[in-house]
Amino acid sequence: MEIVVKENYEALSNYVAQCIQEQIKDKPSSVIGLATGSTPVGTYKELVEAYKRKEVDFSKISTINLDEYIGLSNDHPQSYHVFMQEQLFNHVNIEEQNTHIPNGVATNLEEECQRYEQVIDTIGPVDLQILGIGVNGHIGFNEPGSSFTGKTSIVPLTESTIEANARFFDTMEEVPREAVTMGIQSILKSKKIILLASGESKAPVIEQLLSGEVTEALPASVLHQHEDVTIVVDPLAYQLV
Numbered sequence: 001m002e003i004v005v006k007e008n009y010e011a012l013s014n015y016v017a018q019c020i021q022e023q024i025k026d027k028p029s030s031v032i033g034l035a036t037g038s039t040p041v042g043t044y045k046e047l048v049e050a051y052k053r054k055e056v057d058f059s060k061i062s063t064i065n066l067d068e069y070i071g072l073s074n075d076h077p078q079s080y081h082v083f084m085q086e087q088l089f090n091h092v093n094i095e096e097q098n099t100h101i102p103n104g105v106a107t108n109l110e111e112e113c114q115r116y117e118q119v120i121d122t123i124g125p126v127d128l129q130i131l132g133i134g135v136n137g138h139i140g141f142n143e144p145g146s147s148f149t150g151k152t153s154i155v156p157l158t159e160s161t162i163e164a165n166a167r168f169f170d171t172m173e174e175v176p177r178e179a180v181t182m183g184i185q186s187i188l189k190s191k192k193i194i195l196l197a198s199g200e201s202k203a204p205v206i207e208q209l210l211s212g213e214v215t216e217a218l219p220a221s222v223l224h225q226h227e228d229v230t231i232v233v234d235p236l237a238y239q240l241v
Ligand code: GLP
Pocket: 035, 036, 037, 038, 039, 040, 066, 067, 131, 132, 133, 134, 135, 138, 139, 140, 141, 161
């Protein structure tokens, strides 16, 4: 596991965007694993700027998103579908049929999970997976206690995640309680993984992660078992280490 400390959020975002651009330059048909949450927003902004400067071509890439809330339609403003369109897809030359996000309103969610796992296996392996991290160490929506051998599944969200996500919704009642998420095993199939963490709220979890203990109580700690992982942090997220 490699640690890269960038001087601030902008530098972190720029660095991660560069990594994605290099991946696409090396392999124009790359499969990129994408994350939501506020941390990668700056990275997507940098990618859009790079596209405008004609420095990157998304026409041949495919993307696979980590997760989606259950019960939010694909056009709900807080759905991860809309998030991805607003932050990245609408602004670059990515082919819509090459973007993949779980359907949180599928009539049969069990089948949707199986379908999504097949997408990962058919289109994948993911060449470069971008990850954020929850304050409780979750990756995707794999909450503490999730099995390291888990595939795409329906998961309940913990109170800590529901509270952290509440800022995006008008009332607590609107915050989804469940999600469809790629499992930890699905994530580990990726060839290369970059995890981003910014800001002091992430400092305790980054400290725990870097302590090296591998435990299902801290889902991100499984990344110690993967051979190509880079953790990119800013000084606030790294302050306690
Ligand atoms: C959500 C997403 C995760 C993300 C996490 C952290 O729970 N499912 O993929 O890593 O939020 O979000 P933020 O970057 O806003 O702290």
